[in-house]
Amino acid sequence: MALAGPRSAQKRLGSRAEIDDQIDQLVRGGSVPSTLSRLRYLGERDYAAEKLQEHLHKVLEERSRRNLAAVLAGLEARSAEPALVKLASDGDSTVRMYAAQGLGKLHSHSVNVLVPLLEDKSIGVRKEAARALGASRNAAMSKLLLAAAKKEPELEVRAEMLVAAGQAGDAKQAPALKAYLTSDSEITRFAAAKGLCLLGSPDGFAFANKLLGSQDRFTRRQGLELYEGVPAKKATPVLSPLLKDPDRTLAASAARLMYQGGDKKMLEWLVVASFQAKGDEKLAYEKELETLQLADDERKAILRKAGLEK
Numbered sequence: 001m002a003l004a005g006p007r008s009a010q011k012r013l014g015s016r017a018e019i020d021d022q023i024d025q026l027v028r029g030g031s032v033p034s035t036l037s038r039l040r041y042l043g044e045r046d047y048a049a050e051k052l053q054e055h056l057h058k059v060l061e062e063r064s065r066r067n068l069a070a071v072l073a074g075l076e077a078r079s080a081e082p083a084l085v086k087l088a089s090d091g092d093s094t095v096r097m098y099a100a101q102g103l104g105k106l107h108s109h110s111v112n113v114l115v116p117l118l119e120d121k122s123i124g125v126r127k128e129a130a131r132a133l134g135a136s137r138n139a140a141m142s143k144l145l146l147a148a149a150k151k152e153p154e155l156e157v158r159a160e161m162l163v164a165a166g167q168a169g170d171a172k173q174a175p176a177l178k179a180y181l182t183s184d185s186e187i188t189r190f191a192a193a194k195g196l197c198l199l200g201s202p203d204g205f206a207f208a209n210k211l212l213g214s215q216d217r218f219t220r221r222q223g224l225e226l227y228e229g230v231p232a233k234k235a236t237p238v239l240s241p242l243l244k245d246p247d248r249t250l251a252a253s254a255a256r257l258m259y260q261g262g263d264k265k266m267l268e269w270l271v272v273a274s275f276q277a278k279g280d281e282k283l284a285y286e287k288e289l290e291t292l293q294l295a296d297d298e299r300k301a302i303l304r305k306a307g308l309e310k
Contacts, residue, residue, distance in 0.1 A: 015042045023051050027064050036074045049077040069095045073102025081106055088113045093122035100125060104132030111136055118148045127160045134164025142170035159191035166195025174201045197226045200234055217247050224253055232261035249284045256288040271302040
């Protein structure tokens with residue numbers, strides 16, 4: 001009867017059958033990246049999340065549980081949030097890490113389960129918990145993250161906490177972040193500057209612009225990286241001149257950051273620039289477009305609008 005139904009129903013049934021098969025293969029040792037990529041392509045994310053959870057309840061083998069948790073976290077299905085909340089207190093630290101990662105991707109407001117993970121014995125768990133708390137955009141988390149950073153012995157985890165403190169959004173914490181700009185650790189200084197830029201602090205932008213003024217292209221790219229996540233309204237005055245920079249990797253990255261910050265015209269700029277470019281320059285634009293996961297039909301529509309494709 002289902003096969004005799006509407007074509008859309010048949011397509012959904014086919015997708016769900018493939019989802020079942022993909023998850024079965026994952027349990028038997030299939031690749032996490034390829035499984036996740038295929039499930040995201042097929043759509044039906046809520047169905048996939050439901051099936052992954054069913055297997056998590058049944059599977060006991062450690063590696064399979066970890067792989068199932070990794071795919072569930074990467075699926076970005078809102079319906080999976082309750083399951084990820086439960087997995088955040090799992091006995092396996094790797095599963096806890098994936099749970100925190102998944103909650104971060106969902107910008108979850110379940111901060112009550114994430115805060116205790118800042119003191120987890122696992123470095124990976126603490127790092128992902130910090131990222132998730134920053135992604136929650138809960139301003140009350142900024143102060144808490146800075147307090148955790150003071151006690152954190154691992155430089156990389158401390159750096160994530162400082163960035164997350166800025167991302168969480170409490171501008172009153174800017175002075176505490178600024179104090180880290182004089183740290184002996186380069187990674188700590190950079191993280192503090194990034195946190196300050198996310199808060200819209202002039203101190204953070206001054207740090208970033210000093211790097212952008214360097215003659216060394218890699219240092220300039222570091223400066224550009226500090227504008228990741230900054231609204232286009234604040235980033236555009238600095239980044240728009242970079243669209244003409246001889247370093248096309250820098251130009252393409254600047255366009256992508258402005259687009260993600262809210263300047264929708266920059267997507268058109270990237271598509272047209274890529275169409276007209278050749279060789280390595282084209283690769284620079286395509287890398288940024290791949291990051292944005294631009295669909296082929298959307299690319300074609302932009303080129304038609306620009307009169308570059310029929």
